[in-house]
Amino acid sequence: MSYLSLLTKMREYFASGATQSVEFRKQQLQRLRDEILKNEQAINEALYQDLHKSPEEVWVSETGLVVGEINVALKQLDAWVKPRRVRTNLLNLPSSSSILPEPLGVVLIIAPWNYPFQLLLNPLVGAIAAGNCVVLKPSEYAPATAAVMKKIIEAVFDSSYIAYVEGDGASVVPSLLESFRFDHIFYTGSTTVGRIIYKMAADQLTPVTLELGGKSPCVVEADASINVAAKRIALAKWNNAGQICVAPDYILVHASIRDSFLQELKKVILNFFTENPATCGHYGRIINSKQFDRLVSYLKDGSIYHGGHYDREQLYIEPTLLTEVAIDSPIMQQEIFGPLLPVLSYNSFEEAKSIIARNPNPLAFYVYTENRAQEKAWLQQVPAGGACVN
Numbered sequence: 190m191s192y193l194s195l196l197t198k199m200r201e202y203f204a205s206g207a208t209q210s211v212e213f214r215k216q217q218l219q220r221l222r223d224e225i226l227k228n229e230q231a232i233n234e235a236l237y238q239d240l241h242k243s244p245e246e247v248w249v250s251e252t253g254l255v256v257g258e259i260n261v262a263l264k265q266l267d268a269w270v271k272p273r274r275v276r277t278n279l280l281n282l283p284s285s286s287s288i289l290p291e292p293l294g295v296v297l298i299i300a301p302w303n304y305p306f307q308l309l310l311n312p313l314v315g316a317i318a319a320g321n322c323v324v325l326k327p328s329e330y331a332p333a334t335a336a337v338m339k340k341i342i343e344a345v346f347d348s349s350y351i352a353y354v355e356g357d358g359a360s361v362v363p364s365l366l367e368s369f370r371f372d373h374i375f376y377t378g379s380t381t382v383g384r385i386i387y388k389m390a391a392d393q394l395t396p397v398t399l400e401l402g403g404k405s406p407c408v409v410e411a412d413a414s415i416n417v418a419a420k421r422i423a424l425a426k427w428n429n430a431g432q433i434c435v436a437p438d439y440i441l442v443h444a445s446i447r448d449s450f451l452q453e454l455k456k457v458i459l460n461f462f463t464e465n466p467a468t469c470g471h472y473g474r475i476i477n478s479k480q481f482d483r484l485v486s487y488l489k490d491g492s493i494y495h496g497g498h499y500d501r502e503q504l505y506i507e508p509t510l511l512t513e514v515a516i517d518s519p520i521m522q523q524e525i526f527g528p529l530l531p532v533l534s535y536n537s538f539e540e541a542k543s544i545i546a547r548n549p550n551p552l553a554f555y556v557y558t559e560n561r562a563q564e565k566a567w568l569q570q571v572p573a574g575g576a577c578v579n
Contacts, residue, residue, distance in 0.1 A: 195352055196369040199295050199322045202349040208292060208320045211270055215263055217317050220345045222259045225252060225310075228341055232306060235333035239305065240429060241474040250429070251306040258311050262318040269318065292320030293396075294372030299362060299386070301378040302328035302476050303432040303526075309338060312375045313351070321372070324352045326361060330476050358382075363389065371395050377434075378402075379524075400434070402524045403574075405553035406545045407437035408567065411445045413557035413579075419453040421579060422530075423461055425555075427508045430473030431528040432480075435553040435575070438525050439514075441541045444534040451510065451532060455495045458508050467498075467505050475504040475527065484527040487511075490518040491531055516544060538563075542570055555579070 207213065225232070232252055236242040242251070272287040296316050300309035305328050316323045325342065327335040335355060342353045354361060365371075370393045376386050377400040390397045409418050426437050442450045466472040475481040481504050488497060488509070496509030506528050514521060514531040521531065535541040545551070554573035558564055564578050 191368055192354065192365050193368045195348065195354075196295065196324070196365075198349040199324070199352060200369075202347075203292070203294055203322045208322060208350070211266055214318055214320055215266060217346070217350075218259050218263055218314065221310075221314070221317070221341075222256055224341045224345050225256060228337060231337050231340075232334070235337045236306065236331075238333040239302075239331040240432070240476060241472070242429065243471040246428070246471060247306075251304060254307050255310045255314065258314045262314055266318055290319070295322045295324070295369075296373040296375065297324045297326065297365060297371045299326045299358070299374070299376045299378070300328055302330035303429060303434070305331035305334040306338060308377045312377075316375075317351075322350055324354055324365065324371075326354050326358065326365070329355065329357055362386065366390065366393070366395075373398070376400070401552065402434040402526065403550070403552040404438040404521075404524055404548040405435060405551045405555070405573075406548075406571075407440050407555040408541060408557065409440060409442040409446070409450060410556070410558035410560065410563060411443040412559045412563075413446070414559075415446060415450050415453045417579065418557040419450065419457040421557075422555075423454065423457045423508075426530055427458070427462065427472070427528055430475060430506065431508075431530075432473065432476065432526055434526075436526075437530065437553075437555055438551075439521065439531040439533060441533055441535050441544060444536050447532075447534040451494055451512070454510065454532075458495060458510075462508055466507055467500065467503065472508075475506060478504070480527070481506065484525070484529060487520040487525065487527075487529055490514055490520040494532070496528075516547065521547075538566065545571055550574075553577070 229252060233244045233247050236247050236251060270290055272289045275286050275288055277284055277286040298309060298312045298316065309325055309327050313323055313325060327338055339353050342351055366389045374386060374390050374395055374397045376383055380401045383399045383401045387397055387399065407422060422437055462469045462472050475484065481501060484506055485499055491511030491514035494510040494512045496507040498507040499505060509529045511529060511531045514533060550572050552574040554571050554576040556564060556567045557579045568576055
């Protein structure tokens with residue numbers, strides 16, 4: 190399918206200067222916010238259908254974040270668009286110099302399925318605030334949410350300004366990129382697909398922003414508060430059934446506290462999700478059978494310390510702790526992106542660091558320690574997209 194006609198109209202709309210006005214941008218953001226709040230119940234129902242998310246989780250991690258992003262943009266936009274005076278170099282004296290923020294043009298936003306609302310519309314807020322025209326490509330794996338977002342977008346925007354394009358990403362995205370040179374591409378998702386998009390964009394020298402996943406390690410040092418670590422890890426790992434790019438992917442716990450840590454983490458899981466999480470109203474489901482089958486195949490890669498139950502028909506996998514996991518097993522080679530958590534022990538800083546180095550530059554890195562020197566050592570030795578010290 191060719192999108193050339195649609196994209197040509199968008200280029201013409203941008204060239205008209207209609208998106209340049211700060212007042213216009215604010216009006217679009219306000220209208221988007223109003224339509225989101227108007228459809229809040231429908232959004233809740235769609236995300237429950239796609240991922241079994243509770244209304245509370247939807248507000249905290251999806252709609253609330255987008256509404257908050259809009260509010261910040263409305264408050265800060267006047268300041269963002271102002272020219273910023275900078276020093277003039279010797280060669281150009283006695284002139285003055287400024288940096289003038291300007292829109293990029295027509296941009297493409299491609300969203301994943303795990304947070305299908307927030308990860309499509311949050312980048313949209315920034316793109317609108319910056320004065321761009323936008324093509325939105327939602328994930329086809331969260332169809333109920335995609336349908337509600339389509340209703341919202343088409344109620345607020347003309348397609349020559351903000352276009353909503355659906356379909357199989359493997360065919361739609363190449364068709365879009367073959368039809369047109371975008372001024373920027375914003376992609377959130379897997380490293381594998383990110384590489385493909387980056388290569389396609391490179392042919393036309395299109396700038397790309399990639400927000401990708403990875404194996405995010407969590408280190409629990411011997412001096413850590415076991416109770417605090419267990420509670421925070423459980424919250425971070427099993428929210429959305431572990432389908433979070435920054436979820437702890439595996440635990441490295443000091444051998445001296447391994448057993449007590451496992452006992453406490455099991456206790457916290459039971460407290461958070463009950464003895465039967467399948468009946469727990471706020472515990473998520475796996476997005477589809479393909480992801481479900483991939484995750485279940487990992488269960489054989491270790492000994493099940495807790496959990497391990499699953500139901501393919503319901504796309505349900507219990508919060509599961511795995512021990513005795515080999516470093517070279519499949520579960521330790523690929524991002525898990527689900528409710529399985531390998532727990533490995535280590536005896537020294539160097540041993541733990543060498544395990545992390547097998548999957549370098551994680552998106553997120555977590556450390557539990559009371560020792561400032563140890564904290565500094567970890568932050569210096571493990572490059573990561575973001576790090577949290579508890």
